[in-house]
Structures are given as C-alpha cells and as structure tokens.
Amino acid sequence: MPDYGHELLFGTFLTPDANDPDRVVALAELTEAAGLDLATFQDHPYNPGFLDTWTLLSWVAARTERLRVSANVLNLPLRPPAVLARAAASLDRLSHGRFELGLGAGAFWAGVEGMGGRRLSPGQGVAALREAIDILRGVWDETASGPLRREGRYYPVPGMRRGPAPAHDINIWLGAYQPRMLALTGQTADGWLPTLEYLRSPDRVTANRLIDEAAVEAGRDPRRIRRLLNLFQVDLSADGRGFLQGPPEQWVEQLLPMVLEEGFSAFLIGRDDPRLIQTFGQEIAPALRKAVARERRGSGTATGPVRSAVTLAERRPGVDYDALPASLATRTVEPGDREYERVRHSHSWPGSPALVIRPQNAAEVADAVTYARTQDVPLSVRSGGHGISGRSTNDGGIVIDMSAMNRVEVLDRASRRIRLEPGARWGHVAQALAPYGLAMSSGDYGDVGVGGLATTAGIGYLVRRYGLTIDHVVAAEIVTADGSLLRVDGQHHPELFWAIRGAGGNFGVVTALELEADEVDNVVFARLVVDATDTAGVLRRWGRLVEDAPREVTSFLSLFPGRRGNPPTAQVTLVHAGDDVEAAQSALTPFLEIGPVLDQQAQLAPYAAIVAPPGNQHRGQGLSDSHSGLLHHITEAAADVMAGMIRSGDVMIMQFRSVGGAVNDIARDATAYPHRDQNFSVLAATVAERRPQLDKHWADLYGHLDGMYLSFESDTAPERLLDAFPEPTLSRLRAVKATYDPDNVFNRNFPIPPAPATPQAGGADSGAGNG
Missing domain, CATH: 3.40.462.20 (Vanillyl-alcohol Oxidase; Chain A, domain 3)
Structure with missing residues (x-):
C-alpha cells in the first residue's frame, strides 16, 4: 500500500477510569506536555466503571490548550446524531477547533439495550451509521439553504435548523473491521481508526484495499482518508524481540514501514503509563517524523490535502497552486474545500480569495510571505477577521490567516509582561489574564483579533485610564517582506518598532507581541x-x-x-x-x-465578562x-x-x-x-x-x-x-517602508508608498520606489 502523504499524528488512548478521574485527566495533560497531538478515550456508556466520555472530553479540552481530543470511538446507538452534531460543534467551538469525531456503529448490544438503545444487526448498524454521518454533516453545513430534513429509517429528521458550524472541519474517523464498514469508511469518512490487535480478518493490507476501492467507486481519492492505528501491546522495557517491544529506536524502525508501505499516519498508544507517554512524545514521535520526512523527500511523495476534480476546477487564475511550499501543504484552504465558506469572508466584508493560508508558527508565516510575493495577486493578512475596513480579505488573492497562532502567555506576573500571538481574540486574552488580576484595554468586542487592533491603536473600555493598546506594546516579532523574522523593540530596529505601533499592517506580518498589562480585576x-x-x-x-x-x-x-x-x-x-x-x-x-x-x-x-467573545461566524454580514x-x-x-x-x-x-x-x-x-x-x-x-x-x-x-x-x-x-498619518508622521513612515518593504508587498492597509530611494554619489539614481 502507498504512503498517503498525511501529516503524522501521535497520541494516547486512555482509560476513562471513574475510580481515579484525576489520573486520567493528568495523563491527558501529560499527553499535551509530552508534545503529542491527540488524546482519545473509550466510550462505553453502559459501563459504570467508566467516566462519561463526552463529559471527560469537555473537561480535558478545558484543561489543555493545544491538545486535540476524540472518543475512540463514540457509541452511536446511545448518542443520537442530531444531538451529537450540536454537541460536537459546541465542543469544537469551545476548544477552538480541537475536537475530532471517532465514531462506531455500536457493540456490546446487551449493554446498549439495557440503557434503552435498539439492538441492530451488523448490516443495520452500517446503514444507521451512514444515516448518522449524513445528518452530522448536514447540521454542520450552515451554508445550505433551508432546514435539514432526512427520511432515515433509523434517524429520521422531520425538520431541524442547521448549525452551529464547528470551529474547524471536524474529521469523522470510523472504527471499522468488517467489509461493509470498511466500504463505508472509503465512501464517506475522513479516517479509519482500528486497533492493531483486533485486525485479524481482514488483515491490514486487505482492509486498506477495501477502503481504497470503495473510495474510488464513490468518486473519492483514497488519499483523502487518514489511516490511524491504536497500539495496545507496546513496551519500552521488553527484550526487543517483539513488535514495539523494545527501545525507542526499535519503535521508529518498525513504525516507519507502516507509514511508507501501509499508509498509516497516526499512532495512538493504549497504555496508561506516564513514562511511555513521555518517551513516545519526546523521543519516538520526533524521530519518526524526521525519518518519514527524509524518505518522502527522496521518493517525492505528495503531501497536503487531497482535492477532488470538482474542487480543483474551482482554482482561480493568477495563483500557482503547485508552487506552494511543502511546509504549507496542510495549511491551505482553496475554493471548493469544505472549510472555504468559513474562511473566505471577514465579519464585515464578503470575500472570495483564491487561497487562504493558515500558518501555525513564524517560520510558516515567512514561507507564506515568500510564496505570496511570487504570485501576482492581492495579499491580505487577517488576525481575528472582524475587518470593518475590509482589508483582511479580498477577491482572487491570497489571505494569510493568523487564527491558528493564538497563544496567550503571562511571561512575568511581577512586571505584568504578557505575550500574545496575533490570532488570539481579545475576549480570550481577557479570560486568560483574569486569574492573574490583569487586563488589557482592547476594543469593545471580544471576537476582534489581537493582530489588527494592537498594531493600529486599540481604543478599548479602559482607554481613558490606561491608554491605547499600542501604548503597552514593549516588543514584537514580525516577518518582513523579504521573509526575515525580526524582533523589534526600543533597541532593536527602533524605527520599525515605532512604525508598527499605529501602522503595523504596512510593514509585515506581526507574529507575536509583548505588552505590559494593567492591574485590573x-x-x-x-x-x-x-x-x-x-x-x-x-x-x-x-x-x-x-x-x-x-x-x-x-x-x-x-x-x-x-x-x-x-x-x-x-x-x-x-x-x-x-x-x-x-x-x-x-x-x-x-x-x-x-x-x-x-x-x-x-x-x-x-x-x-464584559468582553466575552461571542464566537460569531464571519459571513461578510456587517x-x-x-x-x-x-x-x-x-x-x-x-x-x-x-x-x-x-x-x-x-x-x-x-x-x-x-x-x-x-x-x-x-x-x-x-x-x-x-x-x-x-x-x-x-x-x-x-x-x-x-x-x-x-x-x-x-x-x-x-x-x-x-x-x-x-x-x-x-x-x-x-x-x-x-x-x-499627518506630517511629519507620513514622511517618517515612508522612510521606514523604503527600508523594510521597498516593493510595497503589504499594500492593502492604507498603502503607504515607500520613500524614493536616495540617489547615489555622483548623481546617479539608484532607483525609485513606488512613491
């Protein structure tokens, strides 16, 4: 089987032990601390020895910041899909896009029946699951007209209002083993989530082939379906003679062919062992990622989202999609993608960009800027996307969407120094600072993003007492037009530091800001x-x-x-x-x-409480x-x-x-x-x-x-x-522009033309800017 080119994911499959709830939460927190991506939990509602999985998912999502959470897998017969759709979207919004939906057709039917559920035959279970997936996606699709109606045999929906849409495109991963379930996975799902020890018949090779064949028959590219794998019989201290029964380097050696030859791209360990979790995250996962990246480079394996012919037909002229750097392959949304409707507009302005890039760190921002410079289309930068002025989206161009860079940190409580990434919303900033007795005057609407406001001025509810938001900025990190990442403050690039506090969008993409917060409770x-x-x-x-x-x-x-x-x-x-x-x-x-x-x-x-973020959808409705x-x-x-x-x-x-x-x-x-x-x-x-x-x-x-x-x-x-920018401010800004963005790459935020280049000695003109 081929390598499907998915970004690797690593995580845990934890026991939701009701007798020791603090331990399972601590293991989930350790999963995040160890650098792993995902924590998953069994779902057996009929088992009184287990915590309710949905409650646990919500609790863990609230106790973590980066970690994705999922059931492994949810018991559909006891969780009606119309309600499940709303619960899933709600948790995804509350966790800012960190929920995925592992889903199963049902098992342990005596327990299901004992709780009032309906026993289904295997064939009925597959049919019911198919109906459920259709309902889930129908509820999440707020762009569809009219109420959702389905005449299902197992889950009829006479007529319900759609929504809310989740914060991100929730993946539906199916726990599947038998041919009919494997076919359903290929036809409708985003991922296959089996447990290695249960893959007896059909075997892994046959199961992957059945999924691929069903996908092709349904008009889908098999690469759209992620292959995940639960691993239970694993041990770091064994003698090394069994599969994953030895030191970290043996794990890397044995998992590598499962990625390259069988197409698995996510591995979840089912051991509640803190040492194993830590080693898996800090040693095994980084080493396997490095080995896979090396092999993929050598073989030319395609990575990134797989798009259908219909989606590819939606691509816009003027953008070379194939030239996109590999680092951004999984960070983009194109017209025709399911997530496009959620990222194309700002709150106030409609837009139809040709490409939306969502970097997750400063290096990816630099790659995005460098790539955008090579495309002859407009470039917009968006933080929160409220966008009254209309400059954070466009038609036919590129949008660098900073929403994934949204961390809020208190660096030093004594000096009140905080660090904010531009995609954070001010309501979330207020919530994060509140336990420290700190606040930052920052507009009057909690959904506004940090980046735009904190580089323009920032007239907030505390402004007469504490001043503008920009008056509290003490340092910033910014990617400039040439792709450089600079740290600016009063001693480093002081003119650029001066400029971004009031005209920041003209000089680059701010990737982080350090500010001094105020003592406010x-x-x-x-x-x-x-x-x-x-x-x-x-x-x-x-x-x-x-x-x-x-x-x-x-x-x-x-x-x-x-x-x-x-x-x-x-x-x-x-x-x-x-x-x-x-x-x-x-x-x-x-x-x-x-x-x-x-x-x-x-x-x-x-x-x-007075700047709580409402989490509104952005549809150009302002x-x-x-x-x-x-x-x-x-x-x-x-x-x-x-x-x-x-x-x-x-x-x-x-x-x-x-x-x-x-x-x-x-x-x-x-x-x-x-x-x-x-x-x-x-x-x-x-x-x-x-x-x-x-x-x-x-x-x-x-x-x-x-x-x-x-x-x-x-x-x-x-x-x-x-x-x-009345004079002499404008002339000073034009001089800074000539230094850091002489080609006027960032030209949508009230474009400031660079000052003309200074003639060289002897009267020769070294070239004029755009002024």
Whole structure:
C-alpha cells in the first residue's frame, strides 16, 4: 500500500477510569506536555466503571490548550446524531477547533439495550451509521439553504435548523473491521481508526484495499482518508524481540514501514503509563517524523490535502497552486474545500480569495510571505477577521490567516509582561489574564483579533485610564517582506518598532507581541438606552460629561436612527476602571441626565465578562461601508451635523468612542499613531446602496474632524493617508517602508508608498520606489 502523504499524528488512548478521574485527566495533560497531538478515550456508556466520555472530553479540552481530543470511538446507538452534531460543534467551538469525531456503529448490544438503545444487526448498524454521518454533516453545513430534513429509517429528521458550524472541519474517523464498514469508511469518512490487535480478518493490507476501492467507486481519492492505528501491546522495557517491544529506536524502525508501505499516519498508544507517554512524545514521535520526512523527500511523495476534480476546477487564475511550499501543504484552504465558506469572508466584508493560508508558527508565516510575493495577486493578512475596513480579505488573492497562532502567555506576573500571538481574540486574552488580576484595554468586542487592533491603536473600555493598546506594546516579532523574522523593540530596529505601533499592517506580518498589562480585576459596567429625539443635545451633553469625568470612566455611545415612527435612540456604555462602587456611582450618575432614559443597568463585573467573545461566524454580514474620524470636542456645530446624518435615514449607525485621558499623555511622535489631542473617535456606517449619501453627509462633517482611526475607515483613497498619518508622521513612515518593504508587498492597509530611494554619489539614481 502507498504512503498517503498525511501529516503524522501521535497520541494516547486512555482509560476513562471513574475510580481515579484525576489520573486520567493528568495523563491527558501529560499527553499535551509530552508534545503529542491527540488524546482519545473509550466510550462505553453502559459501563459504570467508566467516566462519561463526552463529559471527560469537555473537561480535558478545558484543561489543555493545544491538545486535540476524540472518543475512540463514540457509541452511536446511545448518542443520537442530531444531538451529537450540536454537541460536537459546541465542543469544537469551545476548544477552538480541537475536537475530532471517532465514531462506531455500536457493540456490546446487551449493554446498549439495557440503557434503552435498539439492538441492530451488523448490516443495520452500517446503514444507521451512514444515516448518522449524513445528518452530522448536514447540521454542520450552515451554508445550505433551508432546514435539514432526512427520511432515515433509523434517524429520521422531520425538520431541524442547521448549525452551529464547528470551529474547524471536524474529521469523522470510523472504527471499522468488517467489509461493509470498511466500504463505508472509503465512501464517506475522513479516517479509519482500528486497533492493531483486533485486525485479524481482514488483515491490514486487505482492509486498506477495501477502503481504497470503495473510495474510488464513490468518486473519492483514497488519499483523502487518514489511516490511524491504536497500539495496545507496546513496551519500552521488553527484550526487543517483539513488535514495539523494545527501545525507542526499535519503535521508529518498525513504525516507519507502516507509514511508507501501509499508509498509516497516526499512532495512538493504549497504555496508561506516564513514562511511555513521555518517551513516545519526546523521543519516538520526533524521530519518526524526521525519518518519514527524509524518505518522502527522496521518493517525492505528495503531501497536503487531497482535492477532488470538482474542487480543483474551482482554482482561480493568477495563483500557482503547485508552487506552494511543502511546509504549507496542510495549511491551505482553496475554493471548493469544505472549510472555504468559513474562511473566505471577514465579519464585515464578503470575500472570495483564491487561497487562504493558515500558518501555525513564524517560520510558516515567512514561507507564506515568500510564496505570496511570487504570485501576482492581492495579499491580505487577517488576525481575528472582524475587518470593518475590509482589508483582511479580498477577491482572487491570497489571505494569510493568523487564527491558528493564538497563544496567550503571562511571561512575568511581577512586571505584568504578557505575550500574545496575533490570532488570539481579545475576549480570550481577557479570560486568560483574569486569574492573574490583569487586563488589557482592547476594543469593545471580544471576537476582534489581537493582530489588527494592537498594531493600529486599540481604543478599548479602559482607554481613558490606561491608554491605547499600542501604548503597552514593549516588543514584537514580525516577518518582513523579504521573509526575515525580526524582533523589534526600543533597541532593536527602533524605527520599525515605532512604525508598527499605529501602522503595523504596512510593514509585515506581526507574529507575536509583548505588552505590559494593567492591574485590573473587577470594573463597574453600566449601560443606558436613551431617547435621542434631541439628538444634538444628547451628543453634546454626553461629550461634555465624558470630558469632565475622571479618567477611570470610559464611555462609548451608539446612535441609531428612528424606525417606524419611533425617535432615534442612543445606547451608552460606561465603564469605571476599578471596583470602588461608591466612586463609580458618583462618576456615572451624571450620565443619567443626557436625555430621557428608557432602560438602564449597572453591575460590578470582572473585566473579562464584559468582553466575552461571542464566537460569531464571519459571513461578510456587517455594514461594510464606513467612515471614521476624530474630534477634539463635540461642539454645537458638529453635533448638529451628526444629528442631521442620523435623522436622514441614510446612516444606519454612528458610534462614538471616548479617548483623551491617558491616551493624550503620550507624545505625538512616540508612536505612528499621532492623534494625541483629540477626545473622541466617530464612526458612521451604512449599507452599500446608500454609500453615495453617506459620502455627502461625511463631507459636511469633515471640516469638524481632525484625524482618522484607521481600522474603521473603508475608504482607502490616497488622500485619506494624511488624515491617518499627518506630517511629519507620513514622511517618517515612508522612510521606514523604503527600508523594510521597498516593493510595497503589504499594500492593502492604507498603502503607504515607500520613500524614493536616495540617489547615489555622483548623481546617479539608484532607483525609485513606488512613491
């Protein structure tokens, strides 16, 4: 049998012993600590000596950060597929894409019947499993129209709403041994998950052949089906005369042909032995990976996702898919792939990129940048994908999606130093910092990614007390246009360090940020809904109260037009940065006078609770046409213009964010964000068909503005550059650009043209940049 070219996976098959639950959890944690990929557990719901597998999976996923989890395998007759689909998607979302679905047709029928399950014959079990797989994928497919309906004999679904979609494309691995189950594996599954000791009849060679034949008959490439293997009779201390009965080097020698000749690419050890687990992860797995990689290079084995002819036909012109580096082969999503719908759009903007690359480390980011430079298509970089400005996706180009690089670390609690990867969401950052009594002001929406916000500015709920997010950045790691990975701070590449704090997307792909967090535990959070019939008056009073409030108070105001005869309304969010309830009450009470209050609430809450990430899907569903500006004060004239905008019906929402306070303590030239005198940020957004009217209203407001907040502006016309970067900031940025990105590779984030090259001595021009 051939090597199917899959990335190798290594893991454990642990006993869910109900008499010692702490031990099984500790072994799962050791699985992760040893560098293994996957922890799996038996599922025998009728056995009172075992923990419930689904509960255990959830618990282990919560106790680990990187580890994938799966049952080995779930007992389908006791887990109805419609409910299982929702449970699986939920756990996958909660674990950020770390759940896989090992599934079986059922066994131990007396126990199943004893719990109310239906006994099935082998043929019936296969048919029921086929129906279940169809239901699972139907529930997960939120792109399909209408409710899910199936007339199944075993699992009828009269009509259910689809969703939620999982966080990643969950693999369905089948525990299969007999010909009908093996055929079903080839026809529908993503993987085959047997136990070596049970592979008596048919043998491994015959089983693989049956899977391949069924796949081809179903129009599938057999390489799409991963071959996994449970290994129980293994020992490190044996005499070395049996299979996997000896030292690590013997394991590597004996497993290597199973990869190269039989196509297995995942090995799970079924021994609850800490020493064995540690050795498997730290010695055997790395050595086998190295040996397999060497053999594959020599034989030219194809690796990476296997795509059908239909999928290949969806490839877009302008991209050389075959030139993709081997390091990225398993990290890409193309049009036609099942995951494409989940990665093509940002939250606010629709997109149809030709290729989405999802690197998992800085070296892969460098490979992605180097590859993208060779393709004559647009390049976008995406962290969290909220993307109000529309620059994190594109049509027909390449997107480097940083979502897999999402680690959050507290490096030193005493100095409050933290390290964030750009794909982390700010809600998750808040949750990770909360146990340490730390927080970071970081916008007002927990689903926003770290990378975009922390390189643009970062106007968050704590901004007047603690300043912008970029003001806390003390170092960064960035892949520049030539593929170099640089560490930048005040002493290393200081001009680049200055530039990425305010204009970061123009200079490379930030792969990590180090920041100094703030001592924050609980805050007082209040929300008011106000009748804004007197729109200009509400805005003026709110603005004056914000400027007069102590720095502990940060406030955002969202203004909505009246509908169906109702007046405009304002939703006011107030955050007092601290747990002094009396001080908060004194500071926040005056805001009750800004207008007729229709609803109010206030509470003392952990900071993490007010920026909890909702986990929304990104389907380009936001208001994608927006303008952004900064105000020194909400003057009577400016308030009148903005009141006219919201009353016109042409503007769907206006949002005002308070800045000032600690933001304005920073020198204008300390970062590439130079706006250190203003007190408010204002955003206006509408639907696409009303964009011309929005532009006219914004022209009326423009004279009252001074500056612009980059991430909220969808107009990237060159003349807007000076709004974002007034001189001398722009000239300084152009000089940095000429040094680190002279070819303007990163040209979608309000493209800053490189400064012209300096003429060489003697008058010869060494070549001009794009300016």
